[in-house]
Amino acid sequence: MRSTIACRPGSTARSSRRKRPRSKFVGFARPVRPEASRSDALTIRIARPSDAAILAAISIEVWLGTYIRRGVNAFFADYALSEFTAARFFALLENPKEHIWVSENEDGLDGFIRVSEGQVAPIADCSTTEISTLYVQPRHHGKGIGFQLLKLGLAFARQSGSTSVWLTTNSENAPAIGFYLRQGFEKVGTTDFRIQDQAYRNDVFKRVL
Template identity: 55%
Template sequence: MIRQAEQRDASSLAAVSIEVWLSTYLREGVNAFFADYVLAEFTAQKFRDAVSDPNLSIWVSENRIGIDGFVTVGSTSTPPLANCPPLEIMTLYVQPRHQSGGRGVALLQRALAHCRSMGGERVWLKVNAQNDRAIAFYLRHGFKRIGSTHFVIADSAYENFVMEADIPCPVD
């Protein structure tokens, strides 16, 4: 089931974020530098604030036990490239054990439908340049690489690809 996030989801969103981020980017072990970043960035309070932010829209994938993924769309994002539209898919996280089950596709489709309902014709996102699985997912769903930017934590920078897609018109 896909539904709009609510305040009561904040701690679950934080937990899913931590799980996905750690399993995606820290495969060799967790050091204090990244642990401090994750614990400061993915908090229930930050997600409560995000759910209340009128410039953000968050949808969750929920199974019979709880939330197993979510997508966040920003409507006033500052694009990293001059030709990007203001609509951004900021986050699309699905718990590793629930990937390949259609949840990511359902969340992406919900995000694209939301962007279309806001009058958007294109949407952009950033993806870690080493995240081959996510890059392949977005390519399969109509995104194309249009440039690069960097994700910065303290004094370290990590290449991210900027990808963009046309938002399909709804079928009647």
């Protein structure tokens, strides 16, 4: 349950018959930083400080919807409202080691990816580049958004000099696990995500670039 990936993040489970949106990198902001990619109905761009509150709202929606399915109690509500705040995302956007891109449609944002540099993995033989978050609003699953966001994040990591990336996702989040396996990740171990004194088993995945 760490910063983990939403249930079916831009799932491509049915992609054999569904045409993914085309996209291409159209520029770099800072050295080798993909700035934006566009398709017929999909725009991916670098997150801006003005997106901070939206990123917090998407995170709360996706995190609660993915992991808290039987009812929200005070324990998880307190965690979500303290962890996913506009102030926290604003600070991340000001951090040169944190990189966030958003997916935007005509009505607003529907997903984002966060790539973090300088992160020590809980498993040996991993790089220090983590796919910290990949969230897509549930109503936009199946459109290839998660695939396009991940593609951009991997390209950034590769061109920044990383030889691999790692991430964690809840061990019971089968749709997310399936998504990452299809994208070339392999499970390399497990770790625990903690909220206060509670521990939740996470799988650690690695992808060589």
